[in-house]
Every structure is written in C-alpha cells, then in structure tokens.
Amino acid sequence: MTLLKPTREELATILEDHGKWQNGDVGGTRADLTRANLTGANLTRADLYGADLPEGIQILQVGPIGSRKAYLVAKLTKGILEITTGCFTGTLERFEEAVANTHGGNQYGREYQAAITMLRAWVELNPYTPSPSAEEGAPEVAA
Secondary structure (H helix, E strand, O other): OOOOOOOHHHHHHHHHHOOOHHOOOOOOOOOEOOOOOOOOOOOOOOOOOOOOOOOOEEEEEEEOOOOOOOEEEEEEOOEEEEEOOOOOOOOOOHHHHHHHHHHHHHHHHHHHHHHHHHHHHHHOOOOOOOOOOOOOOOOOOOO
16 A cells, blocks of 8 residues: 655645544544555644544654643554654654753653653553564564
8 A cells, every 4th residue: 555645734734624523613524644654744733533544553642741831742653653742753762862961850851751651651552563573573662
C-alpha cells in the first residue's frame, strides 16, 4: 500500500473538517488518515478522536506540560517512537537529553521526566509494538 504525504495545508484542512465532524457542524468530515504518511507531521493539539488512522500507528498526547504548558504528542509507528512538543521533534532519547539540558531537575524537568517514564511503559505495554522476533530486524525502542 502506498502512503500519501499530506502537505501542512492539506493536513490542517483535514483536521479542521474533522473538528467540524466531531461537533456535528455542517461540512464536517471524519478524518480518514488510513493511507497517510504522518512521519514528521506536527499533531500538537490535534484531536484525532474517532479518526481513521493508518494501521499500526498509536498516538498518545500529554498536556499541557512543561514551562510552555504545551502538549506533548508521542507517535508510535512499527516500534519507532517520535516525540513532538513545541519546536522539538525527535526520539525519546533526544527528548530526554533536551529536557536535562534545558530544565535539569527543576519542576518542569520533573514533569517531563514523569511523562518520559510513562511513555516508556506505554511503548513496552503497547500490543502494536512489534517484537524483533515478530518482524525480523524491527527497531527497538529503549525502555
């Protein structure tokens, strides 16, 4: 199956129409992202409740959190975890480094560390995370 990569504008329109659908507004359409390549997509503040997502993609949103009171979006696809919050997009390990460098052990650093701990547990318990034995050469997410 070929995945389609929506532009920022197309994704914004899809999410806007989905919000209308959720509210029962005229012109609303349920988001169908089953064939969408969402790699690198900024889904911060996106309410995807009821949306059709590509098979195997799991999304967890936490927030508001941290000094900016922003939302942290974790996207798990085939065992690969991508974190997006504010202007940061990257792996959980790089996010943890950025938190340590920016916040150390202050209140916000502890909030983010609690989220990191929860994300590791989520990945470990997620039934959609393939194990290396289930999918040869599957990347592993550090727990």
